[in-house]
Amino acid sequence: MAEEEDEAGFDEDLDEGAGGTDGSHGKRKRLFSKELRCMMYGFGDDQSPYTESVDILEDLVIEFVTEMTHKAMSIGRQGRVQVEDIVFLIRKDPRKFARVKDLLTMNEELKRARKAFDEANYGS
Amino acid sequence: MADPARIKTDSNSDKLAAGKSPKTEDSEEAPVPDADAESKDPSSQSLKHEHKQDSVAGDDDDDDDEGTSGQPVSKKLKVEPEKKKEKRQKVDEDEIQKMQVLVSSFSEEQLNRYEMYRRSAFPKAAIKRLIQSITGSSVSQNVVIAMSGISKVFAGEIVEEALDVCEKWGDTPPLQPKHMREAVRRLKSREQIPNTKHKHILFN
Numbered sequence: 001m002a003e004e005e006d007e008a009g010f011d012e013d014l015d016e017g018a019g020g021t022d023g024s025h026g027k028r029k030r031l032f033s034k035e036l037r038c039m040m041y042g043f044g045d046d047q048s049p050y051t052e053s054v055d056i057l058e059d060l061v062i063e064f065v066t067e068m069t070h071k072a073m074s075i076g077r078q079g080r081v082q083v084e085d086i087v088f089l090i091r092k093d094p095r096k097f098a099r100v101k102d103l104l105t106m107n108e109e110l111k112r113a114r115k116a117f118d119e120a121n122y123g124s
Numbered sequence: 125m126a127d128p129a130r131i132k133t134d135s136n137s138d139k140l141a142a143g144k145s146p147k148t149e150d151s152e153e154a155p156v157p158d159a160d161a162e163s164k165d166p167s168s169q170s171l172k173h174e175h176k177q178d179s180v181a182g183d184d185d186d187d188d189d190e191g192t193s194g195q196p197v198s199k200k201l202k203v204e205p206e207k208k209k210e211k212r213q214k215v216d217e218d219e220i221q222k223m224q225v226l227v228s229s230f231s232e233e234q235l236n237r238y239e240m241y242r243r244s245a246f247p248k249a250a251i252k253r254l255i256q257s258i259t260g261s262s263v264s265q266n267v268v269i270a271m272s273g274i275s276k277v278f279a280g281e282i283v284e285e286a287l288d289v290c291e292k293w294g295d296t297p298p299l300q301p302k303h304m305r306e307a308v309r310r311l312k313s314r315e316q317i318p319n320t321k322h323k324h325i326l327f328n
Contacts, residue, residue: 031250039276042241043283046298053286056304057279060317061246062254064278065271067318069258081259083266086274093316095281096274103273104266 032058246272281316282307 036057040049072085083104090096230238252268285307286299295303311317 031254032246035244035246036279038240038244039279040283040299042237042239042244043280044237044287044297045283049298050300052301053299053304056301057282060282060304060308061275061279064318065251065254065275066258067320068271068274069255070320071318073259079259080261081255081263081267083264083270086267086270090274096277099273099277100270103269107266107269 028062030055030058032061036061244276246275248272251275281311285310 033054036054037049040054040057041047045053068086068089069081071089072081073079075088076082076085087097087100090100227235227238248268251272252263255263255267255271282304283299286303287297289306289310290297290299290303293303308317312319
């Protein structure tokens with residue numbers, strides 16, 4: 001039933017006209033429309049993707065973030081989301097794991113570089 | 125946050141160097157074992173930037189290959205890391221060069237697409253707001269960085285799968301909702317989409 005719910009959910013999004021609460025996917029303000037369009041083009045879609053497809057993708061991404069957040073809250077330190085939790089959750093997926101490691105390493109390097117740069121300026 | 129590979133490739137013509145071909149290259153953006161002649165794990169392979177002496181993730185890998193021969197562990201520790209770092213640097217440099225050659229041969233449309241691929245990102249503020257609205261407490265910046273990163277990978281996986289579906293069904297881009305839904309269905313069956321709503325009750 002849960003799987004069918006997701007499919008039916010997409011159709012409802014397109015059809016529902018009545019006012020929705022915060023919980024409904026359909027009535028939430030679109031958070032990532034512009035960025036998702038660029039992203040879809042970058043990943044191989046047409047230069048102007050369909051709005052419905054962008055909406056579906058946005059809903060999926062928001063659901064993904066929500067699920068990850070809930071899972072992260074339930075492991076490690078309860079009620080908080082920490083990087084280690086995310087890394088743990090993603091460990092089985094090679095792409096995402098590598099990407100997170102990449103990003104965090106890069107971030108550290110950038111912080112170090114900025115700090116060194118600032119100290120150099122301060123010294124001189 | 126600045127685009128990682130862009131920092132080192134300033135010496136090259138433009139921001140697009142050291143990237144990969146547009147269509148399916150999410151797998152190579154976060155390098156995956158296929159690029160990996162030496163069967164290192166992906167996280168070590170992904171350090172394709174100029175600070176190759178960076179030992180942050182490097183130390184992790186050295187431990188993995190340890191201790192199979194009869195050599196004393198300390199000796200191995202000294203020799204192995206340098207050899208592996210050199211190998212990794214060389215592999216990185218090869219990869220960078222190959223990327224540069226590839227990107228320099230892109231057509232205009234491919235360049236556009238590649239630029240969009242590298243530059244597009246979720247806005248940190250919105251992601252942070254979203255996470256904080258779920259947790260109710262504040263989250264660190266690293267969490268936001270990690271979450272936006274994997275969300276982009278996730279979006280890429282869906283779009284790639286949807287493009288496969290689209291091609292398989294004999295349609296053309298732009299992608300239609302039916303392609304997206306079929307892609308989601310396929311990814312779900314491969315368990316690449318997290319779903320905690322459906323509880324599987326073991327002994328009923």
